[in-house]
Amino acid sequence: MDRATRFELPQRTLRDPLVTLTIHEQQSVPARPVTVRPIRYLGDPVLRRPSKKVRRLDDSIRRLIADMTESMIEAQGVGIAAPQIGVGLRIVVIGMPDEEPYPLINPEVIKRDGERRIYEGCLSVPGYRGEVTRSVSVTVKALDANGREVRIKAEDDLLAQALEHEVDHVNGTVYVDRLDSRDDLEKLEPSDPSMAELRREGDDRPDDDDGPEDED
Numbered sequence: 367m368d369r370a371t372r373f374e375l376p377q378r379t380l381r382d383p384l385v386t387l388t389i390h391e392q393q394s395v396p397a398r399p400v401t402v403r404p405i406r407y408l409g410d411p412v413l414r415r416p417s418k419k420v421r422r423l424d425d426s427i428r429r430l431i432a433d434m435t436e437s438m439i440e441a442q443g444v445g446i447a448a449p450q451i452g453v454g455l456r457i458v459v460i461g462m463p464d465e466e467p468y469p470l471i472n473p474e475v476i477k478r479d480g481e482r483r484i485y486e487g488c489l490s491v492p493g494y495r496g497e498v499t500r501s502v503s504v505t506v507k508a509l510d511a512n513g514r515e516v517r518i519k520a521e522d523d524l525l526a527q528a529l530e531h532e533v534d535h536v537n538g539t540v541y542v543d544r545l546d547s548r549d550d551l552e553k554l555e556p557s558d559p560s561m562a563e564l565r566r567e568g569d570d571r572p573d574d575d576d577g578p579e580d581e582d
Contacts, residue, residue: 367445367531368487400429400436403451408491408540412449417456417536420471423513427457431469431511434459438467443489445528447535450490458532462525470508470516473533477505484527486541487554496551498544504529 406412420427430453438446438461448457461467480502487495503521506529510516520526531541545551 367528368441368443368489368492400432402440403433403437405437405441405489405492406450406452408542410452410490412452412454413490413535413540414538415449415454416538417447417449417454419456420509423471423509423511427455427471428511430455431457431459434469435461435467438489441489444524445532446489447532449535449538456536458536460525460528460532462528469511470506470518470532471510471513473506473508473529473536475504475530475533476507476517477503478530479503482522486527486531488531488541490535490540491542493554494551495554496542496545498541500527500530502526506533 430448434446434448434451434457437451438444438459444462445458445460448455456472458470458473459467460470478501481499482502483497484500485495486498486500503519504526505517505519507515507517518525518529520529534541534544542548542551
């Protein structure tokens with residue numbers, strides 16, 4: 367998930383009472399050289415396939431998490447899912463502003479309450495945003511990088527939005543699927559304040575106004 371809508375939503379930290387982690391230690395990945403992997407864009411089949419459950423947490427998974435984290439930071443995102451770097455596993459990384467990123471393995475939304483309309487963008491659909499319906503309150507169950515269970519509850523904030531957005535990705539859903547119509551997809555101009563947060567040096571953006579394309 368990109369940072370395009372960050373300025374529109376109230377933010378809460380992981381220390382906020384609305385966010386509950388059922389672990390006693392901060393999640394972490396081992397310090398080691400990492401690789402920034404290219405982001406897969408809408409139209410890539412990997413974004414449309416439901417991801418496989420992680421059965422074993424080993425060093426290869428921890429290396430993948432480290433690569434995902436670095437790739438998300440490089441792309442200026444607040445969340446990333448493994449399919450967005452071409453890996454069909456149920457792993458996401460969440461990176462709220464001013465907070466340390468953390469992984470969620472085999473994430474599952476176990477409770478939703480309420481509805482709200484909010485603008486959303488995506489690293490896999492660069493240069494665009496659209497208004498979608500998301501839940502007000504979201505609870506997600508997952509494992510951390512050490513295999514311990516974690517539950518996160520977020521309400522009416524960027525974290526709640528990012529949790530639903532990233533779990534959608536591992537289920538093979540992209541946020542544009544939740545638009546009322548593809549005509550509701552808005553192209554961001556380079557002068558748009560939110561566009562500045564999406565861009566990174568050397569990044570290519572669509573030059574036409576036809577909108578992003580997906581495979582049938």
